[in-house]
Amino acid sequence: MTTVRDAASERHRDKRGLPIRLWRQLPFFVWLVALWMLLWGQFTWTAFIMGVIAAVFVTRVFRLPPVELSGRVNLWYGAIFVLQFLGALIRGSLTVAWQVLDWRRQPGAAIVAVPLRVDDDLIMTHTAVTASLIPGSLIVEADRDRRILYLHVIGVRSRRDVERQRASVWGWERRIVRAVGSRAQLERVRADAATHARGSAS
Numbered sequence: 001m002t003t004v005r006d007a008a009s010e011r012h013r014d015k016r017g018l019p020i021r022l023w024r025q026l027p028f029f030v031w032l033v034a035l036w037m038l039l040w041g042q043f044t045w046t047a048f049i050m051g052v053i054a055a056v057f058v059t060r061v062f063r064l065p066p067v068e069l070s071g072r073v074n075l076w077y078g079a080i081f082v083l084q085f086l087g088a089l090i091r092g093s094l095t096v097a098w099q100v101l102d103w104r105r106q107p108g109a110a111i112v113a114v115p116l117r118v119d120d121d122l123i124m125t126h127t128a129v130t131a132s133l134i135p136g137s138l139i140v141e142a143d144r145d146r147r148i149l150y151l152h153v154i155g156v157r158s159r160r161d162v163e164r165q166r167a168s169v170w171g172w173e174r175r176i177v178r179a180v181g182s183r184a185q186l187e188r189v190r191a192d193a194a195t196h197a198r199g200s201a202s
Contacts, residue, residue: 032054033052033054072182096155108157110156111140112150112153114148114169117189123177124147126180130172131168138151174189
């Protein structure tokens with residue numbers, strides 16, 4: 001009798017917690033739809049509907065473990081991230097086109113290791129996808145244990161170019177944390193940014 005009562009109580013708690021779980025999963029679901037549209041390079045209703053179908057298929061059919069999100073979403077920083085990402089896409093495309101057409105010198109290339117500041121699988125994935133979608137850089141390996149992304153980058157001719165690319169990836173990580181990261185992660189990237197600013201000024 002106790003077992004039946006406990007099972008009923010557990011089902012009741014699951015039903016009450018369902019809206020909360022769905023709300024926490026919503027940003028991940030929206031990200032999958034946006035990623036689908038970005039990968040196909042189409043921002044149409046057809047691409048959106050297909051993205052929704054793909055997101056449902058991935059999250060339900062494959063029975064992936066639930067992704068625990070921070071529960072924090074900042075729409076303002078999310079909008080800033082989207083605008084800056086679109087600007088980076090245009091700028092990266094123009095830069096790569098110029099490097100290809102500039103016959104006077106080779107653009108140069110390098111493998112750049114970028115140790116991330118935040119220890120979180122989802123933030124690492126978002127940062128890697130963002131860096132790969134911008135023309136001129138591509139993730140070739142991700143070291144999950146040490147939180148290091150390895151990027152193949154074109155247009156690298158000096159140590160300064162390497163540091164600029166590394167700072168760019170850190171910038172995307174910071175923007176993503178500001179948009180969907182937890183408060184602890186937000187404090188971490190703010191502290192790292194302040195430390196970096198003091199080091200650059202000294």
